[in-house]
Amino acid sequence: MNSIVDLLEKNALMPRDEMAKLLNMPRAELDAAIARLEADGVILGYQAVVNHEKWETDKVVAIIEVKITPERDGGFDRIASRIARFDEVQGCYLVSGGYDLLIILEAPNLRAAAAFVAEKLSTIEAVQATATHFRLKTYKENGTFHLFDPASERLAVSP
């Protein structure tokens, strides 16, 4: 079934009139439903998907694996929120497997990224080890293709 959230996730800029028509829903009802989703914190914000091959090309993105010693009271949560508060950290996830936290780091350049890992992240007491992987190329992000067009071809006319 289609939902307002699905449509907003695909294109948050879709005109509301159009969305109402697609969902076969009165415009006022749609506006109210979106306002409710925003108020309830289901929708936290709206962002652009940027191709960094074309914009701020020096920007560095890294994926960092972090091993942590959990705390007796706070588990992973307190350390994770401490790390997540840094502006450079764009994503922070607790994961299963060989390490505990997966961090997506964005920095203006390589030096800044290295400084963050060496001076901020590694120096947190509970952090046992880190492994940093720098992004080299983006093929697909947020469901959007960056490097190639996956569209199909079809005849203008069907037989």
Added chain:
Amino acid sequence: MSIRIAEHIRDIPRSGIRDFFEIVQTMDDVVSLGIGEPDFATPWHIREAAVYALEKGRTGYTSNLGLPRLRRSISDYVSRNFGIRYEPLSEVLVSVGVSEAIDLALRALLDPGDEVVYHEPCYVSYAPSIAMARGVAKAVRTHAADGFSLRAEALAGAVTPRTRAVMLNFPTNPTGATMEPAELEKIARVCVEKDLVVLSDEIYSELTFDGGKHTSIASFPGMQERTVFLHGLSKAFAMTGWRIGFACAPAELIEAMMKIHQYSILCAPIMGQDAAVEALERGADSVAKMRDEYELRRNFIVSSLNEMGLPCRSPRGSFYVFPEISGTGLSSRDFSMRLLQEKRVAVVPGTAFGPGGEGHVRCSFATALDQIKTAMLRMEEFVRGLK
């Protein structure tokens, strides 16, 4: 020397869609709502499975009836989705698209002069296929007031002692008509009483909307033994170019159809068959995603057409709408032709699907939303200009 063409072929008219689109092809900047084909490419996991099969060197013939693995997948799929159980090795035949399966069934069933009743407006191939099998096509009109679904008494009224079979297509191309299970059951009873074979083309059966679920006529008592369940992967799985369809029917009929298929086609291409296994076994999510997208577009196109003053029922199946254009004072053909010439929007005149389609045009919403939006704006201008 002039070559004499066999009479029963010579008398068959060319497809009305084809005639119309030969004009479309000569024009630029046309937005086409005339295409009865998904605008999606085949889902990647299906394409990827076909690539893998090619890499392994699977490029040969298959059994005439189709890969046993695919026939098992088909049997499971039909049982899971429609509640009808077919024996995979004797009651399933894999064809080159569902069109071939229709042709096989008609040729296996009909003696010259046997009558086949079908409902109209309908897909362009039915009457010609019946004629090519030397049968006599008998159309039963369906009406806008009934949402173009078939009434059992109308069917019963068209049956004569020479009637051998009935062809059904729900959801219907071009009208988007669907059948209420209660009325379908009445039709089933007529078929049992009059001892008719049913050829049921259920190619749009996954594409139903508003939470409705498709019911196959083969699932009613006494029907499986007299029904040829016809289906394929083109529409729901966006696999038109792979040309994979199938027929499920009693073993003796499948055996007869197999003889024609064996001597004329041999087997459906193995690449398509390998892809079809992946589609049927793991394609449900892809189908659901495309179906959801079609439903959004349907809502958009239906409300746009009604807003511009072309009454349009919201279809509960297929990817076509069949708005009424008689209020403009134009015939279907004139409406379509002028819309094309003046506003560069291609729709198909309702009469391409039989005389009962007069007063309507067919618009496909298997078209990207941006295209639909442009088409609706242009159509609205066109209709306003007529007033």
